[in-house]
Amino acid sequence: MADIDLIKRKVGKLGLDSFVIRIIKSEVEQIRFSNNNVDLRNFWVKEGISIFLNSGKKLTDISLDNDSDIEEKIDRAYRSMMGGEDSNTFNGINPEKYNSIERAREREKSVELDDIVAGCVEGARDGGSERTTGLAYRTFTDDRIVTTFNEHHVTYDDFNFDVRAFNGQNTGQEGIHFSSVEKNPVEIARNAGYEAGKTSSLKVPMIGFEPGDYETLLSPYVIGNIFSYCSSLFSAYSVEMGMSYLEESLGKKVASSSLSLMDSPMNLSGSSYSAFDDEGTPCFDKKLINKGVLESFVHSYSTAVAAKTKTTGNAGIINPQPIQLSMENGNKAVDSMIQSIDKGLYIKNAWYTRFQDNRNAVFSTVPRDGIFKVENGEIKGRISGVRISDSFGKIINNITDVSKELKNVKFWEEVFPSIMASAIVSDLHVTKAF
Amino acid sequence: MIELMDRILEKLEKGSKYGEVRYMSGEGTQSSMRNSEFQGEATSSGEGIAVRALNESIGMGFISSFDLGKIEEVVDKVLRNSHRNGRNGLFTSGGVKDRWDALGKHKVEDIQSSDRIELMKSIDEMMKSHSLSVRINAIYHRKSKQIYQNTSGSLIESKFSRIGYFMVGGYKDGNSFEEIYRQFGTTGGMDNFKDLNVYQKIEDTVKNLKEISASPSAKPGRYDVVISPEIAGIVAHESCGHPTEWDRISGREGSLAGESFLTGKKYPYKIGSPVVSVIDDPTIKGSYGYYKYDDEGIKARKRYLYRNGMTDEFIHSRESASNYGVEPNGGGRASDWDMEPLARMSTTYIEPGDQTFEELIEDVKNGIYIKTYTEWNIDDIRFNEKYVGSEAFLIENGKLKGRVRKPAIETTTVNFYSSIDAVSNELEFSAGTCGKGDPEQGVETWMGGPSVRLRNIYIS
Incomplete structure (x- = not known):
């Protein structure tokens, strides 16, 4: 896993006017379902590293999926930037110093994604759907940013799903997003499924x-x-x-x-x-x-x-x-x-x-x-x-x-x-x- | 990397009926310019591993770390998920060992930043000389490496690069605004990109925007309509390619881009006139969506989607083919290492005929020729569609006359294909990025065809 302090030290040696380093680590679960049955369960463990470098009117942006050969990649981008064109419409990054934001949201462990999918399907059925299709996600994100002027770190835990109800040629669809502050995700899924089912079956x-x-x-x-x-x-x-x-x-x-x-x-x-x-x-x-x-x-x-x-x-x-x-x-x-x-x-x-x-x-x-x-x-x-x-x-x-x-x-x-x-x-x- | 993949495969062999591991890496660069101002350069460097396991259901996992412990955790979770309830149709063929590449002669890694900027500058200046107030240009390229292995004995290694160019131009006159978008793309090197003749094609597109913006609207009513290869391409992609993706027909994409008007029909199903056939072919060298093997290790081949006005073959991934009960036909594409393969198009086009463009026009008394398009869309079963012309002309007694502004075709797929009575002997392609799936995957495509004549189409 990438070490933001190591990247900061590396970037700091370049003598830049400003930089931004952001590392977003995420664990994502997804279930895809169609015609009332699960098609696939997906699981991602990802790390997105983005590095913005700026010297005068010169700038470059680097996106990486991991930290392999990271110093060489930074050097290469820096050399290309310094030998390249000015971006005359660029006026710098925000130099104001803010209190560091440190916010860790409790990771919701009691909710199973399968239960949210079941809520969607059962709700749609109760609303009159003949068959139901959709997908559901849960995402845990760890987001850290270090700039020349500021440093913040937060974590998020959120959900979203789509549910589409079919009744012959007629359909109804709901798609909801929410964070772990919502205490009853399965009920949200059931209600959305019901609404989609009701729309599809309106006589x-x-x-x-x-x-x-x-x-x-x-x-x-x-x-x-x-x-x-x-x-x-x-x-x-x-x-x-x-x-x-x-x-x-x-x-x-x-x-x-x-x-x-x-x-x-x-x-x-x-x-x-x-x-x-x-x-x-x-x-x-x-x-x-x-x-x-x-x-x-x-x-x-x-x-x-x-x-x-x-x-x-x-x-x-x-x-x-x-x-x-x-x-x-x-x-x-x-x-x-x-x-x-x-x-x-x-x-x-x-x-x-x-x-x-x-x-x-x-x-x-x-x-x-x-x-x-x-x-x-x-x-x-x-x-x-x-x-x-x-x-x-x-x-x-x-x-x-x-x-x-x-x-x-x-x-x-x-x-x-x-x-x-x-x-x-x-x-x-x-x-x-x- | 092969050693690491072998270890994963060993674990999959022990824990699943069938397993796959796919490694992909990509190095890309993008530069952009807005109204003569350079906006900067962005580089991306990505790599990761996708794992798929089949048991009572299908599980997939994606990881960008090469820490063995973390990879094992992901593989374990994929295997656990594959033992949960769900569908488990997946074509499990293997035994293919091959390598392929499509890197061109002038490799993308040798393209200098200054080359990219010079091209954008020259196009920006040309657009400015045609009085365009909005000028956006972007050039990008990516070199990818992929290794695919499965528990049925396939091992396929590939290296390919893609180069793309995107532009937006806008001519403003008071509150009136006329805009045009174009995308160009190739698989290969800078030599392939040069063959696209981007500068000239953009100039052909933008030089008339001022005249177009001042042209009158066509009187609403029924006309014979001739569409250019560009419009034929978007029609082939939207109203033939998408509805013949079997995962749409079967409902798997139902909550996203939708199903298909072909869902529940008896095949072959009559689509329209016998003069029209539509092909999807990933094997056209230099095409933006070119590949020798798809991202599931299946050899690519040409497919007739509509043949002589009837449905013919559907586009399949391993999963959709298994569910339909046929062999996959090389349509399983994943846009990157962290995406599941879906049934996708590559180069989709209406098959040319034997008449010339002039012959198509000659036989029209009262018509409209639509050369380029702007707004378009289609419903979620790919049946009710709209194409709004950008550069368009009246046809009177077999001759092209004055310009008309934004003629709109709003019709159905069957009516569209049934109204075709002739196709020309031309064949031209344009590039696009096709979106599908969730997370949405944009894959590179070409679309094209000949000029096509339709009778008695309502224009609004």
Whole structure:
């Protein structure tokens, strides 16, 4: 196993302006299951070593899976860096000294991953599923960072799972992430399985659909998918690059006043809880959109210097990103939001979001796992073969209501671990195949 | 390394019905440039061991440490897991001993940092000369070594390198923004990379962005549509390659990228017009997804996925083949040492025909020619898909006319393939990184085909 002090001594001899050494050791268990049976049990013992070196405007980044020949690899990267080009947009790593963060989270040993899988399958069956597919993870992480200026060490223990229930052609899906602060993981799995099963077995007919603009209730997964794919709009790096339509919008209204969007790395309930960022700046929660007004982009020290502001603790040293998005909840229960729709849609999941214009966030995404037509406040039938084809700016401006329920959602690579609400969006453009 | 692997194999032989051990290492470098500014260079150096054991179920373990005690702990856990409940279908063939390499003549380790930067600079300058305000360029290469062994007597060693290039260009006019993405890739050395002609292809792509952004939309309605090899490639990949991966059809990927419209069908199943066949072939030298043996020690070969409008062969890993009751066909790919092998594509393309591109166009009275694309997506059973054109032209009475902006095809797989009445004699490929599995694995692919003519397609 790599010795961070040895690497520090080696890097220290290079006469650099700054460096970052981070070692993330992890033990990960995974169970994959389909059609109610286990396909595979995976187990990883990994070590990720990342080393960032900087001298003047020169920088390089080294990623290693173990410490074999590490001194030679550092020397090679250093020589290449010193003989290479300047990175003129780089403004250094955060030089501020912080109190060292030392946080060890108790490793949860009482929960068996097999029990979480069983909870998913049994819950889905109880919800009416004919067959259930999914996977579950538990991850123990030991994360240590040493920079020229700071040093921190934390451990995490977290879980996440996906459960998809099938009922003939109909499906329902839930994906939840949580840390070991949650005391009853099996119950969480059972409830999620039940919800997926219930969605798949809801007894309403398949009905026709005409493309158009609809008042639409979007589940936390659909909202999470859209925010995940559009999260780079809030990165100062995207702004610098000319790839965010929000570039001139700080302090301006960019969304409906029903929307408050946060980056919440300190929310302990989620699996993307982070104590510090990639340059050792302690993380903190911040509002990105406050009641419709753009309050902040996310910054590393380098992008903050360029923008004449302060880092938000979101490094990526070069390309800062939100860490754990969350929404402020509203007042209405999801059921009463459905009842408020006269003629519209209820979409419970979406995937495969792709853009025709990344700067203006014009995209389409494909609904799945429960797409319902709502009339007079009731779910009247299922529809299929449809697509949300719209833009981020229009969608967040057209949010008319946000649910009081929040959910820790994560779905494969489609929804980053986040804490999302359901939301009603007016005039959502929905198309279909011909 | 072989000695260490032999010790692991010995343990697997004692504790399982069948076992595998796979060592993989990789050394990679990536440089990037944003709007004429160098963003730095990143190097990666990874290695580790994957172990798989079959008993009452299947267990896999992955470790990056070469501490024998820690490796034994992982192997013990894999063996314990393989005795728990679950499926245990896994094709256990072996006895293959071979070595292969694909390193090219001009080796990646000899590529200088300055060479990479010069290429990016020249492309950045060219993009700037075409008035693009957003210019992102990145070049990367990785040299990999793999040793695969199983308890059935296979030992396969390989060395290969891959080089890739990625660019994004954007033209801004007020609030209007026209963007284009391109990826290029090859397996081999810098000599193979030069054959890709990256500079010229990027210039061909970006030089018209300004004109494209000013072009009018097509009137929504039904048209005959001719698509270029680039669009044919993404169609072949998305609506043929993915739905014919047997682990999708069987439901194993169901909670992730989904299942397949072919699930539960009787095969061969009619997909469309008899003029269309789709092939997946890992053995094309220089292709981005080239390999001689897959990551499960199975020899790669060409496969017809659709033949004359009907399903033909499915893509298999050892696991999916065993569950379907056939022999694996070299589709088991793992993107790195810490990933499980899944049924994957390599180079997927629509088979060319015998007409020229001009002949395809000549026979169109009222149509649209789509040369490049931007947004696309497809549903989780690979049936309902959308392709939005980037560079596109009207066709009137057999002649290409003015540009049209962002014509969108939104249709179904069967309707798409049933609408094809002719394919050209061209064959071109483009590169992509295909995502699948959890943890998601991006594997290198080519996709391509000829130009393809479709009749009476709705354009929005």
